[in-house]
Amino acid sequence: MPFSKPERDPETEHDPLEGELAQLEAELGPVLTRQADELVEQFPPDAERVLSRLGLALAKEPPVRRARGVWLWKAAACLAFAVAGAAWLLYPGQENRHPVARWHGAQVQQTSGTATAPEPAETPEPAAKNEAAASTTEAETAPPWLLSSEELEGIADLEQPGFALGI
Amino acid sequence: MSLDLEQLVQEHLPRLYRAALLLCGDPWEADDLAQEVFLVAARDPDRFQGRSAPYTWLYGILLNLSRRRHRKTRLHRRKLQVLQEERSQQPPQSVSAPLEQQEFQGTLWALVDRLPEAQRQAVVLRFGQQLKYEEIAQIMGCPLGTVKSRLYHALRTLRGWMEAEEQEEGTPSRPATGERSRAV
Structure with missing residues (x-):
């Protein structure tokens, strides 16, 4: 038979569990209360000591409100630093400052140039023409730190087996 | 909402200390616990919205702190027991509790x-x-x-x-x- 909660007595509208709780409270409650009174009588609190210790502790540690203010200032300073850094890196007018900025500037200039010029229709071209076009666009758009294909080939030659031995 | 700490302590310390003593069973710990409750209240008085009585708020802090402390104490006791067993390879001897704790026991x-x-x-x-x-x-x-x-x-x-x-x-x-x- 599944567990079912004992039904309320319709006459008294009383939960039987509450009745049992009241009985338990009547049995154990007074003892618990009396023993608690005895314990506190034996070891009473000392308000003066607590106040003096609280004063010391609060003098050492400032209230949260002040600490919150400090955090706010720190967060604002970090945000300002991050914005200034991003502007220094990416602003197109400062091209001579950083390679990233120079590359970004070139990108911006290129996009602004292509935006005004009419785009040629895409037609299939011979492979040689495509390669030439690719090399010119690579030279125009590549960032300054990117090695050209000739330089890359030179490095590949160095890695040929036997080169280190002088064979 | 501003709270007068001294008034708060004078009014509520006896009740809070009593609850703390019954929760942790040691008058010294109860003292610390009650003090910590007022410290938390003094550090962040804005948390008290004034919707309930101050003692309800203080009891809430006390129960949270007591729960944390109880967990720590239990863990600490377990560690001590393990250490004692490892060192002596004997069952842990019952150390006589201080007088205050004996009263509680x-x-x-x-x-x-x-x-x-x-x-x-x-x-x-x-x-x-x-x-x-x-x-x-x-x-x-x-x-x-x-x-x-x-x-x-x-x-x-x-x-x-x-x-x-x-x-x-x-x-x-x-x-x-x-x-x-x-x-x-």
Whole structure:
């Protein structure tokens, strides 16, 4: 038979569990209360000591409100630093400052140039023409730190087996 | 909302200290716990919205701190026990508890200390603080029925333990007053 909660007595509208709780409270409650009174009588609190210790502790540690203010200032300073850094890196007018900025500037200039010029229709071209076009666009758009294909080939030659031995 | 710390301490320290003493069973720890409650209240007085009585708010802080401290103490005791067993390879010897703790051990509150956390807190607020069910529910942040159920289970468990102890001691008569022998 599944567990079912004992039904309320319709006459008294009383939960039987509450009745049992009241009985338990009547049995154990007074003892618990009396023993608690005895314990506190034996070891009473000392308000003066607590106040003096609280004063010391609060003098050492400032209230949260002040600490919150400090955090706010720190967060604002970090945000300002991050914005200034991003502007220094990416602003197109400062091209001579950083390679990233120079590359970004070139990108911006290129996009602004292509935006005004009419785009040629895409037609299939011979492979040689495509390669030439690719090399010119690579030279125009590549960032300054990117090695050209000739330089890359030179490095590949160095890695040929036997080169280190002088064979 | 601004709170006068000195007034708060003078008004509520006795009640809070009493609850802390029953929750942790050691007057020194109870002292620390009560002080910590006021420290938390003083550090962040804005948390008190004024929607409830100040003591409800303070009790809430006390229960949270006590829960944390109880967990730490239990962990610490377990570690000590393991260390002791490892060192001596013998069963841990019972170290005589300080006088204050002996006093606590001789009461029914020592059995309350063995109850689950939520039941223990409900018993302390009900019989240590004489609070109504509604107040306990507000402090513990749970429905009224839950408070009653916790109290019911706690008291039933307590009575079971008392009966088991009596059977072990071989005293057939159950103490009508519920007095627990002081020599435990």
